Amino acid sequence: MHEVGMVAELVDVAVARAAGRPVAVVRVRHATTFPEDVLRQAFDMLAAGGPLAAAQLLAEPFEVRLTCPCGFDGALAHDDVVGPGTAVCPSCSALRTIARQAELELLEVRLAS
Ligand SMILES: [Zn+2]
Numbered sequence: 001m002h003e004v005g006m007v008a009e010l011v012d013v014a015v016a017r018a019a020g021r022p023v024a025v026v027r028v029r030h031a032t033t034f035p036e037d038v039l040r041q042a043f044d045m046l047a048a049g050g051p052l053a054a055a056q057l058l059a060e061p062f063e064v065r066l067t068c069p070c071g072f073d074g075a076l077a078h079d080d081v082v083g084p085g086t087a088v089c090p091s092c093s094a095l096r097t098i099a100r101q102a103e104l105e106l107l108e109v110r111l112a113s
Pocket of ligand 1: 068071072089090091092093
């Protein structure tokens with residue numbers, strides 16, 4: 001699962017920003033193709049025992065959309081995206097190119113005061 005690797009990178013960056021201080025909130029933006037339960041599970045696992053252990057994870061989802069010549073125009077689900085910049089149209093099953101964008105992005109590391 002590449003999701004866990006992405007969360008691991010995000011946790012590393014957040015830990016570096018915290019520089020040893022306890023963190024209250026970690027705010028992230030994630031594609032709806034990146035399941036929130038996977039995000040939370042991986043975060044809990046990777047944050048355990050570190051400065052993020054007590055941090056609250058705030059996740060802000062955004063839709064990854066596809067407009068296909070077959071007429072489909074809508075949000076994609078996790079299984080529709082088959083690789084970076086590539087998705088399978090849920091309607092006609094054709095391979096389509098989608099805009100490459102970060103599926104997971106760190107927005108804020110708020111320190112405990
Ligand atoms: Zn289509």
